[in-house]
Amino acid sequence: MSVENPASDNDCESGKVNGNKSEHVNGIHNGYSSSDKHKSSHKSSSKDKHRDKDRDHKSSSKHSSSSRDKDRDKHSSSKNNSSSHKSSSKDKERSDKKEHSDREHSSKDKDRSEKEKHRSDKDKHRDKDRSDKERHKSSSDEKKSSSSKDKNREHKSSSKDKDHKSRDKDRDREKDKHRSDKDKYRSDKDRHSSSKDKHRSSKSKDKSNDEKNKYNSELQDIPSVKDEPMQIEDEKEIKHENLDESNDGYAAGVNTTASSCDYSLSQFKDEPLSELPLDDESEEEIPLSDRKSNKRRMASESEEDIPLLQRKKSKKKVKKESYDDYDDEEEEKPKVKKKKTEKTKPSKIKSEPEEDVSPTKRKKKQDDDQEVWKWWEEEKKDDGTKWKFLEHKGPVFAPAYEPLPPNVRFRYDGKEMRLSQDAEEVAGFYARMLDHDYTTKSIFNTNFFTDWRKVMTHEEAKIIKDLSKCDFKEMHAYFQAQSEKNRNKSKEEKAAIKAKNEEIQKEYGFCTIDGHKEKIGNFRIEPPGLFRGRGEHPKMGMLKKRVMPEDVLINCSKDGKVPKPPPGHKWKEVRHDNTVTWLASWTENVQGQAKYVMLNPSSKLKGEKDWQKYETARKLHKCIDKIRETYRADWKSKEMRVRQRAVALYFIDRLALRAGNEKDDDQADTVGCCSLRIEHIELHKEKDGKEFVVVFDFLGKDSIRYYNEVPVEKRVFKNLEIFMENKRDNDDLFDRLNTQTLNEHLKDLMPGLTAKVFRTYNASITLQRQLDELTDGDVSIPEKILAYNRANRAVAVLCNHQRAVPKGHSKSMEALKEKIQGKRDQVDEAEEDLRQATKAAKRGSVKEKLACDKKKKALERLKEQLKKLELQETDRDENKTIALGTSKLNYLDPRISVAWCKKHGVPIEKIYNKTQRDKFRWAIDMAGPDYVF
DNA sequence: CGGATGACTTGACAGAATTACG
DNA sequence: CGTAATTCTGTCAAGTCATCCG
Numbered sequence: 016m017s018v019e020n021p022a023s024d025n026d027c028e029s030g031k032v033n034g035n036k037s038e039h040v041n042g043i044h045n046g047y048s049s050s051d052k053h054k055s056s057h058k059s060s061s062k063d064k065h066r067d068k069d070r071d072h073k074s075s076s077k078h079s080s081s082s083r084d085k086d087r088d089k090h091s092s093s094k095n096n097s098s099s100h101k102s103s104s105k106d107k108e109r110s111d112k113k114e115h116s117d118r119e120h121s122s123k124d125k126d127r128s129e130k131e132k133h134r135s136d137k138d139k140h141r142d143k144d145r146s147d148k149e150r151h152k153s154s155s156d157e158k159k160s161s162s163s164k165d166k167n168r169e170h171k172s173s174s175k176d177k178d179h180k181s182r183d184k185d186r187d188r189e190k191d192k193h194r195s196d197k198d199k200y201r202s203d204k205d206r207h208s209s210s211k212d213k214h215r216s217s218k219s220k221d222k223s224n225d226e227k228n229k230y231n232s233e234l235q236d237i238p239s240v241k242d243e244p245m246q247i248e249d250e251k252e253i254k255h256e257n258l259d260e261s262n263d264g265y266a267a268g269v270n271t272t273a274s275s276c277d278y279s280l281s282q283f284k285d286e287p288l289s290e291l292p293l294d295d296e297s298e299e300e301i302p303l304s305d306r307k308s309n310k311r312r313m314a315s316e317s318e319e320d321i322p323l324l325q326r327k328k329s330k331k332k333v334k335k336e337s338y339d340d341y342d343d344e345e346e347e348k349p350k351v352k353k354k355k356t357e358k359t360k361p362s363k364i365k366s367e368p369e370e371d372v373s374p375t376k377r378k379k380k381q382d383d384d385q386e387v388w389k390w391w392e393e394e395k396k397d398d399g400t401k402w403k404f405l406e407h408k409g410p411v412f413a414p415a416y417e418p419l420p421p422n423v424r425f426r427y428d429g430k431e432m433r434l435s436q437d438a439e440e441v442a443g444f445y446a447r448m449l450d451h452d453y454t455t456k457s458i459f460n461t462n463f464f465t466d467w468r469k470v471m472t473h474e475e476a477k478i479i480k481d482l483s484k485c486d487f488k489e490m491h492a493y494f495q496a497q498s499e500k501n502r503n504k505s506k507e508e509k510a511a512i513k514a515k516n517e518e519i520q521k522e523y524g525f526c527t528i529d530g531h532k533e534k535i536g537n538f539r540i541e542p543p544g545l546f547r548g549r550g551e552h553p554k555m556g557m558l559k560k561r562v563m564p565e566d567v568l569i570n571c572s573k574d575g576k577v578p579k580p581p582p583g584h585k586w587k588e589v590r591h592d593n594t595v596t597w598l599a600s601w602t603e604n605v606q607g608q609a610k611y612v613m614l615n616p617s618s619k620l621k622g623e624k625d626w627q628k629y630e631t632a633r634k635l636h637k638c639i640d641k642i643r644e645t646y647r648a649d650w651k652s653k654e655m656r657v658r659q660r661a662v663a664l665y666f667i668d669r670l671a672l673r674a675g676n677e678k679d680d681d682q683a684d685t686v687g688c689c690s691l692r693i694e695h696i697e698l699h700k701e702k703d704g705k706e707f708v709v710v711f712d713f714l715g716k717d718s719i720r721y722y723n724e725v726p727v728e729k730r731v732f733k734n735l736e737i738f739m740e741n742k743r744d745n746d747d748l749f750d751r752l753n754t755q756t757l758n759e760h761l762k763d764l765m766p767g768l769t770a771k772v773f774r775t776y777n778a779s780i781t782l783q784r785q786l787d788e789l790t791d792g793d794v795s796i797p798e799k800i801l802a803y804n805r806a807n808r809a810v811a812v813l814c815n816h817q818r819a820v821p822k823g824h825s826k827s828m829e830a831l832k833e834k835i836q837g838k839r840d841q842v843d844e845a846e847e848d849l850r851q852a853t854k855a856a857k858r859g860s861v862k863e864k865l866a867c868d869k870k871k872k873a874l875e876r877l878k879e880q881l882k883k884l885e886l887q888e889t890d891r892d893e894n895k896t897i898a899l900g901t902s903k904l905n906y907l908d909p910r911i912s913v914a915w916c917k918k919h920g921v922p923i924e925k926i927y928n929k930t931q932r933d934k935f936r937w938a939i940d941m942a943g944p945d946y947v948f
Numbered sequence: 949c950g951g952a953t954g955a956c957t958t959g960a961c962a963g964a965a966t967t968a969c970g
Numbered sequence: 971c972g973t974a975a976t977t978c979t980g981t982c983a984a985g986t987c988a989t990c991c992g
Contacts, residue, residue, distance in 0.1 A: 537982085603982095607953095673986080683984085
């Protein structure tokens with residue numbers, strides 16, 4: 016059957032990054048508003064809680080067999096403990112979602128504590144029937160399209176939730192069975208489908224039809240595919256159609272001119288842009304390592320001298336600026352260059368030439384100088400080694416435990432009880448968190464209690480058997496008082512502490528690597544405490560033990576000084592592995608994962624990697640069209656796994672989803688693209704006037720909810736229908752796909768390509784396009800910055816970078832609104848005044864006319880202010896749940912921002928704060944105003 | 949191969965430091 | 971000039987991806 020596809024508007028909308036983006040915004044907001052339903056307050060009895068616990072335990076027995084044999088955790092009891100929650104994780108997701116939506120809505124909550132109450136209540140109870148009812152009720156309040164969908168979901172779940180307990184168990188059993196079935200099936204299939212799947216029809220390049228919106232596709236229903244390879248009837252026809260539409264979705268992606276590779280030249284940013292050669296396309300493909308000759312050339316060019324004087328000046332200036340040592344990168348660059356110039360030899364020698372400066376100056380300078388190793392101008396060696404020489408002082412350990420003063424008591428069952436030091440310490444961890452949400456969660460409490468009992472003495476353990484009989488209040492109060500005291504310390508005391516910290520920082524915070532002093536990122540070893548997983552983590556509350564030197568591996572040069580362990584201790588091992596970048600590492604006991612001490616992002620090691628990351632993304636830019644063509648073609652593949660791969664790739668590309676590795680059951684249940692399950696998407700042939708809408712609703716990294724309603728192309732939609740056929744809610748959507756195979760495939764498409772490159776690529780390209788689009792050449796700097804933030808926000812929305820609504824947001828919002836109202840009144844007043852004045856002016860004298868003009872001006876000014884305030888209001892509200900930092904730090908090629916700043920005369924520090932400038936020094940230095948991604 | 953592991957990047961958030969404001 | 975609001979920084983959990991290993 017063939018259908019004229021009327022969805023062309025969908026397509027062109029999503030085709031432009033812009034449209035795409037706004038879609039996201041809508042999606043997300045809709046999603047949030049739909050969650051109003053959760054606001055109704057739930058009360059749950061403690062009985063519910065217990066019952067739940069019981070249930071968890073019961074169902075867990077089923078699972079014990081499936082728990083990983085691997086004994087990461089030597090304590091069998093804790094293992095049981097954790098596995099006891101596995102089975103319930105699915106159920107929890109639902110409550111999790113609730114939690115999220117609540118969070119999203121908190122701004123509306125007049126008061127935070129109320130919200131908190133909600134949360135804890137929710138955690139305690141999973142009495143679905145009741146809560147469903149409530150949700151129904153409140154969901155009727157909600158306006159908006161999303162409501163219908165939500166209601167749908169509710170219905171579904173409520174019916175599902177009948178006979179909750181047994182179903183739970185069943186489900187677990189089924190799941191296990193299912194998994195194994197699937198596995199079997201998978202391997203069968205794989206054996207059968209040995210035929211090569213290189214179906215990358217290298218379709219011809221019909222890129223010219225960019226702006227063509229005709230999407231007159233004819234799609235026939237694809238026969239259901241299960242075990243057998245699919246039959247495609249009309250391959251040819253499909254191909255045509257495919258070609259036609261192939262660019263619709265990505266028109267914007269296509270028409271960016273090939274990016275010129277100016278990074279190698281852009282360090283001459285002080286020169287007029289007109290001189291920036293942009294045509295060195297040829298260099299683009301040259302691997303970094305081969306660029307040496309260019310580098311050389313550049314180096315010699317850069318030797319043009321800059322007068323010494325100038326350098327001094329800039330130094331001084333820098334010094335003046337108390338907080339910002341680089342008031343302007345522009346100043347700094349000459350300095351750096353000069354230094355280099357003097358020496359002719361890049362970097363290395365840098366610090367000597369400055370000896371002539373006064374001590375005060377020196378200090379400032381130091382700060383600057385140690386980072387100005389311009390590694391990016393050196394050639395890069397690409398043997399697997401990360402360093403030749405590495406020397407450091409080892410990590411700093413957490414301070415030893417200080418026992419509580421005797422007047423701070425712990426009580427059990429009302430009776431005062433002196434705890435052994437270890438037990439007291441751990442009790443203290445819990446006491447500190449008493450007013451935190453965590454302590455209302457039963458998993459947290461159970462895990463904590465189990466681990467706590469392990470550190471108790473025999474006698475203590477004999478007595479303390481019930482957490483609810485423990486009274487930590489005095490301890491809690493004590494800790495509060497302590498932090499209060501710290502806050503109120505006198506200036507001198509604070510200064511003393513600060514000085515001490517600086518001392519430590521100076522001694523341990525730096526290492527010497529290949530002749531340069533570089534900052535270490537985290538030289539302090541994590542202190543002991545209670546593990547705080549995110550989302551519904553089965554291990555939350557477990558004791559994270561104190562790390563001892565005997566647990567720590569040290570990595571450094573053979574020929575350097577080996578750091579000394581603290582007196583009376585020794586290192587677990589000292590190794591000299593220059594293929595890795597860490598200085599020290601240890602294994603954390605809760606999850607059994609390695610932790611590392613590594614360098615600061617401003618370091619060469621990190622910066623180089625970062626740069627490389629963006630270069631890979633730029634490379635992707637060059638072949639993205641081809642790749643898109645390929646996966647579009649693959650939607651019609653005969654092979655199931657190719658189709659799945661192609662659809663997944665489409666999601667990753669278009670929605671910037673994460674790859675989605677498989678996870679163990681002892682972690683929070685979150686997913687990414689490859690691990691999406693049936694329950695995470697809904698298909699709507701038609702929704703809100705759009706055709707073929709896929710609704711995503713799942714918890715992603717950090718248990719952050721991803722909600723998005725996306726109109727997709729018909730073929731994708733049909734494929735999804737096929738993928739979902741005959742599957743249960745908790746089956747994988749892409750059952751023939753995992754991240755390894757996906758990445759392998761990507762590697763074939765382009766060397767170095769992996770799933771996450773798409774995220775980087777799409778983020779950066781979105782920023783660039785948004786900047787182009789939103790920046791008006793001749794507006795004030797604040798307005799430009801606003802435009803930048805908007806562009807940044809578009810990216811954050813794309814990547815689903817969310818944050819909790821800031822504390823007091825609603826309050827500050829109200830204040831702002833009040834202010835706006837005030838302004839409005841003023842405007843009205845001024846208008847009235849003006850009217851009077853005009854009247855007066857009409858018949859009146861020069862004087863009155865003048866007055867009238869004045870009034871007019873005043874009015875205009877007021878109006879402007881009002882506009883500004885209103886702008887601020889929307890800005891802040893839009894930003895309420897969106898975090899810009901992550902994308903800025905990890906996804907946006909800094910050179911785009913730098914170029915934008917230079918081009919529009921915006922000082923770089925308006926965009927990047929100090930840390931960020933440190934991290935992106937390479938980009939600030941190398942990108943000229945004409946850099947294009 | 950496929951699961952485990954190791955090494956890094958990415959991410960939200962809490963608390964400290966600054967800045968804005970009344 | 972103290973306090974509230976905002977921004978910065980550090981922390982550490984949670985991802986990604988390559989490689990190792992049986």
